[in-house]
Amino acid sequence: MTKSFIYTYNNFLKNFLKNNYSLEESVFKEVSNHINFFDMPKNSQHGDLSTNVAMMYSKKLNLNPRDLAQKIVNAFNDNKKELFIKKIEIAGPGFINFYLNPTIWQLSLRDILDNINDYGYEDVGQGERVNIEYVSANPTGPLHIGHCRGAVIGDVLASLYERMGYQVTREYYVNDAGGQINQLISSIRYKIKSFLSINTEEDVLIYNGEYIEIISKEILQKYSRAVIEDPDCDEIIRQYSIDYILKLIKNDLKKINIKHDVFYSEKSLLDSGEIPEAIQILKQKGFVYWGKLEQPINQENIDVIDREQELFKSTNFGDDIDRAISKADGTHTYFASDIAYHNNKIKRGFIKLINIWGADHAGYVARLKGSVKALTNNDASVEIILCQLVKLFRDNKPVKMSKRNNDYITIDEVVDEVGPDAIRFMMLFRKADAPLDFDFVKVCDKSKENPVFYVQYAHARIHSVFRNWNETNKKKFDEEISNMSSNFDLITDPNEIDIIKNMSYFPMVIRNALITNDIHKIAYYLHDLASEFHSLWNHGNDHSEMRFIIENKELTQQRLCLIYCVAGIIKSGMDILGVTCPESM
RNA sequence: GCACCCGUAGCUCAGCUGGAUAGAGUAGGUGGCUUCGAACCACUUGGUCGGGAGUUCGAAUCUCUCCGGGUGCGCCA
Numbered sequence: 001m002t003k004s005f006i007y008t009y010n011n012f013l014k015n016f017l018k019n020n021y022s023l024e025e026s027v028f029k030e031v032s033n034h035i036n037f038f039d040m041p042k043n044s045q046h047g048d049l050s051t052n053v054a055m056m057y058s059k060k061l062n063l064n065p066r067d068l069a070q071k072i073v074n075a076f077n078d079n080k081k082e083l084f085i086k087k088i089e090i091a092g093p094g095f096i097n098f099y100l101n102p103t104i105w106q107l108s109l110r111d112i113l114d115n116i117n118d119y120g121y122e123d124v125g126q127g128e129r130v131n132i133e134y135v136s137a138n139p140t141g142p143l144h145i146g147h148c149r150g151a152v153i154g155d156v157l158a159s160l161y162e163r164m165g166y167q168v169t170r171e172y173y174v175n176d177a178g179g180q181i182n183q184l185i186s187s188i189r190y191k192i193k194s195f196l197s198i199n200t201e202e203d204v205l206i207y208n209g210e211y212i213e214i215i216s217k218e219i220l221q222k223y224s225r226a227v228i229e230d231p232d233c234d235e236i237i238r239q240y241s242i243d244y245i246l247k248l249i250k251n252d253l254k255k256i257n258i259k260h261d262v263f264y265s266e267k268s269l270l271d272s273g274e275i276p277e278a279i280q281i282l283k284q285k286g287f288v289y290w291g292k293l294e295q296p297i298n299q300e301n302i303d304v305i306d307r308e309q310e311l312f313k314s315t316n317f318g319d320d321i322d323r324a325i326s327k328a329d330g331t332h333t334y335f336a337s338d339i340a341y342h343n344n345k346i347k348r349g350f351i352k353l354i355n356i357w358g359a360d361h362a363g364y365v366a367r368l369k370g371s372v373k374a375l376t377n378n379d380a381s382v383e384i385i386l387c388q389l390v391k392l393f394r395d396n397k398p399v400k401m402s403k404r405n406n407d408y409i410t411i412d413e414v415v416d417e418v419g420p421d422a423i424r425f426m427m428l429f430r431k432a433d434a435p436l437d438f439d440f441v442k443v444c445d446k447s448k449e450n451p452v453f454y455v456q457y458a459h460a461r462i463h464s465v466f467r468n469w470n471e472t473n474k475k476k477f478d479e480e481i482s483n484m485s486s487n488f489d490l491i492t493d494p495n496e497i498d499i500i501k502n503m504s505y506f507p508m509v510i511r512n513a514l515i516t517n518d519i520h521k522i523a524y525y526l527h528d529l530a531s532e533f534h535s536l537w538n539h540g541n542d543h544s545e546m547r548f549i550i551e552n553k554e555l556t557q558q559r560l561c562l563i564y565c566v567a568g569i570i571k572s573g574m575d576i577l578g579v580t581c582p583e584s585m
Numbered sequence: 586g587c588a589c590c591c592g593u594a595g596c597u598c599a600g601c602u603g604g605a606u607a608g609a610g611u612a613g614g615u616g617g618c619u620u621c622g623a624a625c626c627a628c629u630u631g632g633u634c635g636g637g638a639g640u641u642c643g644a645a646u647c648u649c650u651c652c653g654g655g656u657g658c659g660c661c662a
Contacts, residue, residue, distance in 0.1 A: 034602080043605075052604055055642080065642085092605060093642055138662070180662055293660080309660065320588065320658075327660040334662050362589050363657045388590070389656075430598070433590060435655065437597080448624055451610075457624050465621050516602090524599065527609085538626035541618075549621050585624080 004120070004507040005108055006038055006049070009083065009098075013037055013053060016075045027060050035515060036508045038098075040501055047089070047097035048104075048501070054094040065094030072096060105500045106488040112503055113481075113561055116568035118163075120507035124514060125166030131345050132158045134356040135253065135260075136173040139245045140184045141209055143252040145409045145423075145438060146390045152427040152578070153387055154356040155258045156519045159576045164514050169350070171262045173341060176242050177270050178334060183207065185237045189228070191216035192237075196225055211248065215241045252411045256420045257578050269340055275332050278340035278375070279310075279325060287313045287374045293321060312339070317370025339371045346372070346380050353382040354517075359433070362386055385517055387432040393439035409440050417444040421579045425452030428523045428577055451527050455570060456581060458530035461537060462567040463583035465548050469560060472549075477560055490555045491562060493546065495539055499532050499566065506569055519577075526573045533566050 017023065017031050037053045054069035061068060069090045076088055076098070084104040089097045112119050134154020137147050158170045175181070187207040193199045195216060205212075219227060219240050227233055246263070253260070269275065282288045290308045311322040312335070325336040345353055353372065357364070365384050372382045392399040392409055399409055414423055426443065429451055430436050443450070466477045491497070509525045512518075540547035548559045571581045 030602090039604090041605080042608095046605070050605085055604075095605065175662065178662060307660085324660050329660085331660090333660065338662095359590070359656055361657080361662095365589085386590080391655095434598080435591075449611080453624055454610095457622085461622060461625085468621050520599085524609090531609085534625055535627085537621080538617085538623090540621070541623090541626075544620070547621060584622085 004504045005104065005111070006036065006504060006508065009038055009049065010034075010036055012076070012079070012083070013051070013072065016072060017053075017057065020071070020075075021061050024060070027057070031057075035511050040505060041097070046091065046095070048100040049098040051096050051098075052094070054090075054096060058094065066090055069094045069096050102492065102497065103489075105497050105504075106491055108504045109488050109491065109500050109562060109565065110486075112500075112565045112569075116565060117572065119503075119569065119572070120510045121163045121165075122507070122511070123165035124511070125161065125164055127165065127167055128352060129167045129169065129350055130161055130352040130354060131169045131171055131348075131350040132161065132354045132356070133171045133173055134158075135249075135258070136175070137249065138175045138180050139242050139249065140180050140207055141245065142211060142248040143411055144392075145411060145414055145440075146392060148256060148411065148423060149390050149427045149432075149436060150356045150358060150387050151253065151258045152256065152424050153385065153432055153519055156424075156428060156522075156577055157354065157356070157385070157517060158259075159578065160510070160514055160519065160522075163576060164510070166352075169262060170260045171264060171345075172260045174242075174246065174263050174265045174267075176238075176265050177267045177337070181238065181242070184241060185234050187212055188216050188219070188237050188241055189233070192220055192228055195220060196228065198228070211245065215244050218244070255411055255415045256423055264341070264344075266337055266341070269337055269344065274344055275336055275340040278343040279332075279336060281343065282312060282339070282371070282374055285374060285377075287316070288325065289313065291322065293324065312367065312371060312374075314367040314370045317366060317373055319366035319370060323367045335367060335371075338368060339375070342368065342372050342382065343375050346376055351376070351380040353380065355382060355384045357384055357386055359386045359388045383517070385432060388435040390427075390436045390438045393437060393442075395441040396439065399440075409438075414440065414443065418447045418450070421452050421456070422447055422450045424577060424579050425455075425523065426450060428520055429527075431518060431520045451523075452579060453585075454534075455526050455530045455574065456579075456585060458533045459567050459570045459574075459581045460583060460585045462533070462563045465560065465563060467584075469549055469556070478564070481561065481564060484557060484561060486554075486558050486561065488558050488561070490552075490558050495536050495546070496559070496562060499529075499536060499562070502529055502532055503565060503569055506573075522573055522576060526570055526577075529566065529570060529573075533563070 014031055014034075014037075018028065023031065037051045038049045039051070041047060041050045054072060055065045058065035058068045073088045073090060073096060076083060076085060079085075084101040084107075086099045086101050088099070091097055132154055134157075135143075135147060135151045137143060143151075155170070158168045162168045183206040186203070187205050190199065190203040190205045191212055193203055219237060222240075223230070223236060227236060230236060279288060288310055291311050292306070292308055293311070307328065309324055309328075310326045312325050314323045315321065323335055324333050325339070326332055342353065355368075365386070369382055369384065372380055394409065411423075422443070426438070427436070447453075469477050491500070506525065506529075509521055513521045536546075544550075548563060549556050550559075567581075574581045
C-alpha cells in the first residue's frame with residue numbers, strides 16, 4: 001500500500017510543528033490526527049499545493065501568522081530538493097503556497113502505476129475487528145426499494161473498512177421474536193383458516209401481501225388441515241414463515257450484491273438467557289432502578305399503566321427520559337433484547353460497532369449508545385449512521401410503502417429495469433443524512449441520466465483505446481505494462497498534469513470517507529475524475545496532437561499508462577461501491 | 586411541546602474538523618463527430634448560500650435566535 005506524496009508533505013509539516021514548538025496536549029493530538037493540511041488550489045496562481053496551517057495555529061502558539069508561515073517556509077526550503085519545491089510564497093493573511101517542480105507529477109504517476117491495484121489504501125485498522133450491522137429489516141415481508149439505501153451504505157462502508165485494514169463482520173439482526181412476528185403468525189393463521197372457511201371473529205389479518213397467501217398454502221400442503229388444531233400450530237407457522245421470508249430477503253439482497261456474514265437471531269438470544277444476563281450487568285453497575293415514567297406528551301391514545309417498573313438510566317447518557325426494560329406482562333422490551341444483543345457483540349470481542357439505521361429510529365440512538373457505554377465502562381463504542389428515508393414515487397405520485405396493504409415497489413421491479421449498478425450508485429450519490437426521492441418511473445425511463453453510466457463510460461472509453469492499440473500493435477497493452485519503466489518525462493501538458501494531480505488526491509478522499517463514514521464522497525470523486533477524463537478525451541478531438549494514440553510511440557505509451565491509471569482508480573473506487581466497471585458498454 | 590435532520594442557481598444536489606472569485610447535473614442559449622466510442626465536450630444565461638445577530642483577520646461552514654420543511658417522541662419493533 002502506498003500513500004500519495006502529499007503524505008510526505010503532511011508528515012514533514014506535522015513533525016516540524018511537533019519538534020519546534022511545545023504544543024499543549026490537545027493541540028498535539030489535533031495536529032497528529034489531522035488527515036491533511038494541504039489543498040490543491042483551484043486557482044493556479046496559488047501554486048500546486050497550499051496550506052492554511054499557519055493561520056490555524058498562530059493563535060495557539062502565540063505567534064503572528066505570517067511569522068509562523070515564514071518559519072514553516074524556511075523549514076521546507078531547507079529540504080527544497082528532496083521535496084521537489086520550486087518556490088514557496090506566503091500570501092494574504094498567512095497562506096503558504098507551494099510551487100512544485102513538475103517532475104513531482106511524473107513521479108507521482110509512476111507511483112500510482114506501480115501500485116495501481118491498491119493505490120490510496122492504507123492499513124488504518126491494523127486488523128482491528130469492527131462489526132457493521134445493516135438492513136436488519138423485520139422478517140415480516142420481502143424487502144422493498146426503501147430498504148436498499150441502508151443496505152447499500154452498510155455494504156459499501158464494510159468494503160471500505162476492509163480495504164483500510166479492518167477485519168469486518170457484516171451482520172444482520174433478525175427480529176424473529178416479539179409482537180410483529182406474532183402479528184405475522186396470526187395473519188397466516190387467518191389465511192389458513194380462511195382457506196378452510198373456518199374463520200372466527202377473533203382472527204385478524206394484519207399483513208396481507210401475496211407472500212402471506214403463498215406461505216399459508218404451503219403450510220397447508222405440508223401439514224394438512226390438522227395443523228390448525230395442533231397445539232404447536234403457532235410455532236410451526238412461525239418457523240415456516242420466517243424461513244420463507246428470510247429466504248426472500250436474502251434473495252433480494254443478493255440481487256443488489258449486498259453481503260452479510262452473520263444473521264443473528266433475536267429468538268436465539270431469548271432462548272440462551274442472555275437478556276437477564278445483560279440486564280444483570282447493568283444492575284450491578286447501578287444503571288437499573290425501579291421507578292415510574294411520566295405520561296408522554298401528545299400521545300393520549302397510548303395506554304400508560306401507572307406502575308413502578310425496571311428502568312435503564314439513559315438520562316445519564318443524554319437521553320430525554322429513562323427507558324423501560326420490562327413490560328407490565330413481565331416480558332422484556334425490545335430495548336432489553338437490544339441491550340443483550342449488543343452485549344453479545346461485545347462478548348464476541350468487538351469493541352468497534354457500527355449500526356446503519358433509518359432516520360425514523362433517531363430517537364433510539366441515545367439509549368442504545370448509553371447502554372453500550374454502561375455495559376463496557378466506555379471501552380466499546382457504537383457509531384450509529386442514520387440514513388434518511390427514501391421517499392418513493394411512481395410517476396410523481398407518492399407511493400406509501402406498507403407490508404400491510406401490499407403497495408410495494410419491490411427490488412425485483414427496479415433491478416429488472418435498471419440493474420443493480422444504477423440502484424447502488426443512485427443510493428450512494430447523495431449524503432446519507434439527506435432525504436432521497438426515488439421515482440420508479442423516472443429512474444427507469446431516464447436511466448441514462450444516472451451518473452453511474454457517466455463514470456462507467458469513462459472506464460469503457462479507456463478500454464476502447466487499449467483495444468485500438470492492441471489491434472495495431474498485435475499485443476495486449478495491459479500485458480506490456482509491467483515491462484514499461486518510463487519516467488513519464490513526456491507527460492507535460494497541463495491537462496494531463498491536472499488529471500495526475502487529481503489522482504494523487506485519491507488517497508485523501510478515501511481516508512476522509514473512512515474517517516467521516518461519508519461514502520458518497522467516493523462516488524462524487526469518481527464522477528469528478530471521470531469528468532476530467534472525458535474532457536481530456538475531447539481535448540484530443542479538438543487538438544489531434546493531444547490524442548492518446550499518436551505517431552510518437554514513446555509518448556503514446558506514456559499516455560496510455562496515464563489513462564490506464566485513471567481506469568485503475570475508477571475500477572478500484574467502483575469496487576468499493578460494489579458497482580461494476582464494464583470494459584465496453 | 587421536546588429531540589434530531591434538512592433549507593445553497595428555475596429544478597435535483599455537492600461543498601461544512603472556518604480560508605483566497607460559492608460548484609456540478611438538469612433545464613434555457615451557442616458551438617463541436619472524414620480522425621482513439623457524441624452515453625461525450627467547450628462556451629454561455631442563472632445565486633441576498635432561508636432571515637437576523639454573534640465569534641473571527643476571514644463564516645455556506647461554528648454559536649444563538651426566528652421562519653419554513655421532514656422524521657421521531659410507547660411498557661411497538
